[in-house]
Amino acid sequence: MTDFISLFQYTFFQNALMASVLISILAAMIGTYIVSRKIVFISGGITHASFGGIGIAYFLGLNPFLGAALFAILTSTSIEWISNKGKVREDSAIAILWSLGMAVGIIFVFMTPGYTPNLISFLFGSILSVGKSDIIIMLIITLATAIFFLVWYRPIIYSAFDPEFSKINGIHVTFFRYTMAILVALAIVISIRAMGIILVLSLFTIPQSTAMLFTNSFNRIIPLSILWGLLGSLSGLFIANHFNIPSGAAIIFMLTIQFLIIKALVVAVELKKQKMR
């Protein structure tokens, strides 16, 4: 126990905690949108395409977050555009962007002279090396997303649920769909810093799946996802420290265990109810 308490004295751990809290809130909001619209695969495409931006930014000596954000936004808005036009089969387009982004990233990281950044940390994240500037960016994006959701909750879900009807009814569907595409991209990119390209989507889907065991209403899935996301990532962090294992993997492990335990409990309660009858 003293072990846990002493952890809080370290700046790196304080930062990791802060990042977990912010990312849990951000991923709860954006993830609920992603899961509701069934665009998990699209989000996978955005995640991997952003690696192209990371590679190019490294090669040019720029901030990798900026490169990734630019690539992610370009990908998410162009997928939104393609799906509106309906000309290319959407899933093939996503697969192309998905692997092209990774290819570009690998080539540029490889070509970067001298110091080669640790590829593993991009793929699997490193929440324990999150710095002050990362936290400030996370805070800004989380706040912006929260305000956007609070003010425009109705048009956001209506544009997602039935864009044609909403357009007839005077909602600026295009504005809301593209703004959401940009927010999805930014949320994914800033979370990659902590969770890595391969692991990041779990934060946007597992808490939602757990929340949906209890409710099927958009505005209740979000707070419940925050709760499950927080519980999972904090317990993951402690476990990672205790057993000295990679934090991203530990967080996902805990999120999944949590889902399975709760699912089992829900099933048990249902069975008991049936017996009572």
Added chain:
Amino acid sequence: MNQIIARLKNVTAGYNGESVLKEIFLEIKENDFIGIIGPNGGGKTTMLKVLLGIIEPFRGNVDFPLGKINMGYLPQASQIDKNFPISVKEVVEAGLKPTHRWSHQLSKSQKESALGLIKEAGMERYYKKPIGVLSGGQLQKVLLCRAIASNPQLLVLDEPNTYVDKHFESELHQWLKKLNEKMAILLVSHDVGTIPSLVKSIACVNGTLHYHPSNQLTLELLKVYDCPIDLITHGPVPHRVLKKH
């Protein structure tokens, strides 16, 4: 009294440069109840989408002689994702027009009017429930409540009879007749059997449009209109005549 509220003039429209509809004329008057029939792929839904402003026509235009009108829309059931986490209440309230351009808060009276509609439809106990638990007919009722929530002057319905049982169908028809006292209705259906008893006039859409100013249709007329569809005739023994074209 019976003034034209919407007009499709010389409309050619389609998707990806290919026209589905060719040079269509249609006038919709107050209190009209027009049944739209025609084969699948004939352009019925495309025509509705042009009228509603969802797609831009290649040529021609839609105009509203009395100024912009309020239109209610019931899309095809297949267009709705039943797994979307949204409640009946939220769906019906989607039909209310926001009071300000950029704010989307609803007034108390607006929320009450939405609840009133759901009560009228007999769906009150589902009000807080997600739409995933509804049957096909119940979902159609909710979507119809959404379509009429803002008291439209023109109600546009795309195949409201699919996925619903006979009981709901007659309920729906009563409801539509009542609504028609207050608004014009445009009803797309490929079920020609039940349409004539309900509508006042019929339009056949199959690439082109033929307007038929009464609700009586004969096979011969359909042939003239180039409208290959099923037709049910009524006789001593009900029988169905399927005409191939």
